[in-house]
Amino acid sequence: MSITPEVLRQDILLNLRTATKKRKSPWKTPVVSTMGLDNTPKARVVVLRRASNDVLELHTDIRSEKWAELTKHQHIAWTFWDRSRQIQLRVSGCVVLHQNDALAQDNWNRLGEGSRKTYRVEPAPATPIATPESYSYRGDGYRYFGVVRCHFDWMDWLHLTRDGHKRAIFTRDANKWTGSYVSP
Template identity: 40%
Template sequence: MSKTFETLPGTLDAVWQRLARGVADRRAPARHPVLATAGQNGGAAARVVVLRAADRANARIEVHTDTASGKIAEVTADPACALVVWDPRAQVQIRLTATASILSGADAAGRWARIPEGARTNYGGAPAPGTPLADPAEHRPGATFDRFAVLDLRIDAIETLHLGRDRHRRARFERADGFAGRWIAP
């Protein structure tokens, strides 16, 4: 059995290793976390996103989106959000609570420049995301820089739940104490 999740420093290292792998490896479990926001009209909203950057030194991660998507309106109304990663091989859940900022226009130009031409069609198109269609063929993809945005997520807390063979271990790390970490009941 791996001893990775038996210490707080090992657990925190494992989180950041998984996030970094999620950015670099399309097959890594952290590549496609679930982003949860306060939904419009008082509900909750959750969707799978693609992890685009992970910066341990600044405790930040980022995902990209279309400015016309519901995520933008939700984060504008309430920037509190959460991301969840499940790594089935390691039997660990990683939950990140964060505060989102939206970068667009000149602030996002450098990231847009690094997106391959074919992938840019995820940001633009008509009609806008979420618009009802009678037929999927009614949507026309299009690459539009003005519709590209980065959700810059400042991590406020990290919580892990490792389903170990000998025992489950749950830990919480908070920005307020420099991510020192503490064990909590699973």
């Protein structure tokens, strides 16, 4: 007996929300993929900062490559892997970039000093330096702080089990989510 796709979707959302709060949650650090400025795929690990019915958020330095990529191509894909539960979740959608606005300020206010410090790094991320230590922290990190807010409209859930894999795909049209189990 399987739960309905809608009950499954609610469970997925619960797990995403939990991941934003629990440091050790496997879904806390998804891989996020973007279209590179050279039109090749780019992927990297990030921290999931917020999750709701159709929004996922991450924080980043606006000097980073991904910020420039997302300014040009708004599509983004997230890949979550829970090794202990053997569940992969893929999510995709379009982003809105927030910098120096009410949403960015609210996110910044909730960050600890340790997280804020990373935005004070000089020179900018990916600038060649003479030794691995040839960088410093200066100024106020907020000017380089950005929030990537993804409005997602597609989810692909895959559960690996010994008795046979299970997979479901969900799509959103306006505010309405539709989900269906599919062949794995």
